[in-house]
Amino acid sequence: MTQPTTIIIDEVFIPIYVILFIGTLICGFKNGFSRSAGFFSLVLFAAIRIAANAVLVYDYHDNYKNTNLITTGYLLQGLGFSFLVTSTLSFLTAAHGDTTGTDYSAKGAPKRPWLLRILHLVSIGALILLITGYTNSDSVFSGQGGKIDSKARIGDIIFCGLTIVCIIFAFITLPKASSYGRSILYRVLLALVFMAIRIGFGTWRTYQNNFLSVNIWVKLVLQYIPEVLTVIIYITVGFIKREEYIPKYDSAYPMQEGYA
Numbered sequence: 527m528t529q530p531t532t533i534i535i536d537e538v539f540i541p542i543y544v545i546l547f548i549g550t551l552i553c554g555f556k557n558g559f560s561r562s563a564g565f566f567s568l569v570l571f572a573a574i575r576i577a578a579n580a581v582l583v584y585d586y587h588d589n590y591k592n593t594n595l596i597t598t599g600y601l602l603q604g605l606g607f608s609f610l611v612t613s614t615l616s617f618l619t620a621a622h623g624d625t626t627g628t629d630y631s632a633k634g635a636p637k638r639p640w641l642l643r644i645l646h647l648v649s650i651g652a653l654i655l656l657i658t659g660y661t662n663s664d665s666v667f668s669g670q671g672g673k674i675d676s677k678a679r680i681g682d683i684i685f686c687g688l689t690i691v692c693i694i695f696a697f698i699t700l701p702k703a704s705s706y707g708r709s710i711l712y713r714v715l716l717a718l719v720f721m722a723i724r725i726g727f728g729t730w731r732t733y734q735n736n737f738l739s740v741n742i743w744v745k746l747v748l749q750y751i752p753e754v755l756t757v758i759i760y761i762t763v764g765f766i767k768r769e770e771y772i773p774k775y776d777s778a779y780p781m782q783e784g785y786a
Contacts, residue, residue, distance in 0.1 A: 529586070530586070531742050531743075532742045532745075533582070533583055533586045535742060535746055535750065536579040536582050536583050537579070537583055539575070539579055539750055539754075540576060540579050540580060540583070542754060543572050543575045543576045543579065544572075544576060546568070546572040546754065546757045546758070546761075547569060547572035547573055547576065549757075549761050550565050550566075550568035550569045550571075550572055550757065550760075550761060551565075551569050552764075553565045553568075553761055553763075553764030553765075554566050554569060554764075556764055557764055564612075564613040564614075564616030564617045564620070564760065564763070565613070565760075565764060567609045567610075567612040567613040567616065568609065568610075568613050568757055568760055568761070570609050571606050571609035571610060571613070571753075571757065572757065574602050574605060574606050574609065575602070575603070575606050575753070577602055578598075578599050578600075578601075578602030578603040578606070579599075579603075581595050581598055581599040581602065582595075582596070582599035582600075585599065593664065593667060593668040594664075596667040596668070597660065597661065597663070597664055597667040600660065600667060601656075601657065601660040601661065604656055604660055604678070604728070605653065605656060605657065606753065607685060607721070607724060607725060607728065607753075608649060608652065608653040608656070608685070610717075610721055610724075610753070610756055610757075611649045611685060611688055611689070611692075611721075612646070612649060613760055614692050614714060614717065614718065614721070615642050615645055615646055615649070615692070617710055617713075617714050617760065617763060618642060618692060618695055618696060618699070618711075618714060619638050619639070619642055620707075620710055621696070621699055621703055621707045621710040621711050621714065622638075622639055622642070622699055622707075624703050624704055624706055624707030624710070625699060625702040625703050625704075625707060641691075641695065642695075645688055645691060645692070648684060648688060649684075649685070649688055651684070652680075652681040652682075652684035652685050652688070653681070654681075655677045655678065655680050655681030655684070656677075656678050656681035656682070658675070658677045658678075659674060659675040659676065659677035659678025659679065659680075659681060659732075660674070660675070660678055662675040662677065663675045663678065663737070666736075666737050666738065667738070672735070672736070672737075673732070673733065673734065673735060673737065674731075674732045674737045678732050679729070679732040679733065682725060682728050682729040682732055683729055685725045685728075685729075686722075686725050686726065686729055689718060689721050689722050689725055690722075692714075692718055693715065693718050693722070696711050696714050696715050696718065697715070699711060700715075706766060706767075709763075709766045710763055710766065713759050713760065713762060713763050716759055717755075717756045717759040717760055720752035720753075720755045720756045720759075721752065721756055723748055723752045724748065724749055724752040724753055724756070726748075727744075727745075727748035727749055728749065
C-alpha cells in the first residue's frame with residue numbers, strides 16, 4: 527500500500543533534522559556553553575522535531591492504534607517554534623551586548639535588557655497555552671474533526687506578536703552595532719522573515735474547521751521549509767568572526783573595565 531504524502535514528507539525530514547541537530551550541537555560546543563544558549567535552543571528544536579516526526583510515522587505504521595501518539599506528534603511539532611523564539615532572543619541579546627561592549631553571559635555582567643527578559647517570559651506563557659490547547663484537542667487528533675482548542679490559537683497569536691517585536695528590536699539595534707553585531711542582526715532579520723511565515727501559517731491553521739485537513743504541500747512550503755531555513759541561517763551565526771569583539775564584562779579580560 528502506498529504511503530500518504532504526509533508520512534513520506536515526515537520520513538524525509540527526519541534525516542534533515544538529524545543533520546540540523548548535529549550542526550547546531552557542533553556550533554554550541556564551538557562557541558562554548560556559557561555563550562551559546564541560542565545554539566542549544568536550536569539543538570532542542572531539532573531533537574523535538576525528530577521526535578515529532580518519528581512518533582507520527584510510527585503511529586501510521588502501527589495503524590493509528592494509539593490516538594494519544596497523534597496528539598503527541600502534533601503537539602511536539604507545534605512546540606518547536608518556541609525554541610526558535612528562544613534562540614532568536616539569545617542572538618538579539620548578543621547583538622545588543624555588542625552595542626554596549628557587554629557580554630551578558632560573563633560573570634558579573636549586568637542583566638539582559640528588560641525588554642528581552644519580558645519577551646522571554648511572554649514566550650514561556652505562549653508555550654504553556656500551546657501545550658494546554660493541544661492537549662485539550664484530543665477529539666481533533668482522533669479524527670473527529672473540528673477546530674483546535676482556543677488556548678492554542680491564543681498561544682500562536684502571542685508568538686506572532688513576539689516575532690514582530692523581535693523584528694522591531696533588531697532594526698532599532700542595527701544602527702548602533704559594530705560589524706560583528708550587524709552580522710548577527712542581518713541573519714536574525716532574515717531568519718525572522720521565515721519565522722513570520724511559519725507562525726503566520728500556524729496561526730491561520732488553528733482557525734480552520736479541520737486542523738488536520740490542511741494541504742500537505744502548503745504545510746511543506748509554509749511550515750517545514752521555513753523552519754529548516756531558520757535553523758540553517760542561525761547555524762551560520764556560529765561562524766561569524768569576532769576577532770575585534772572585546773566585551774566589557776568578560777572574565778577572560780579582567781583588566782578591561784575601562785574599555786570603550
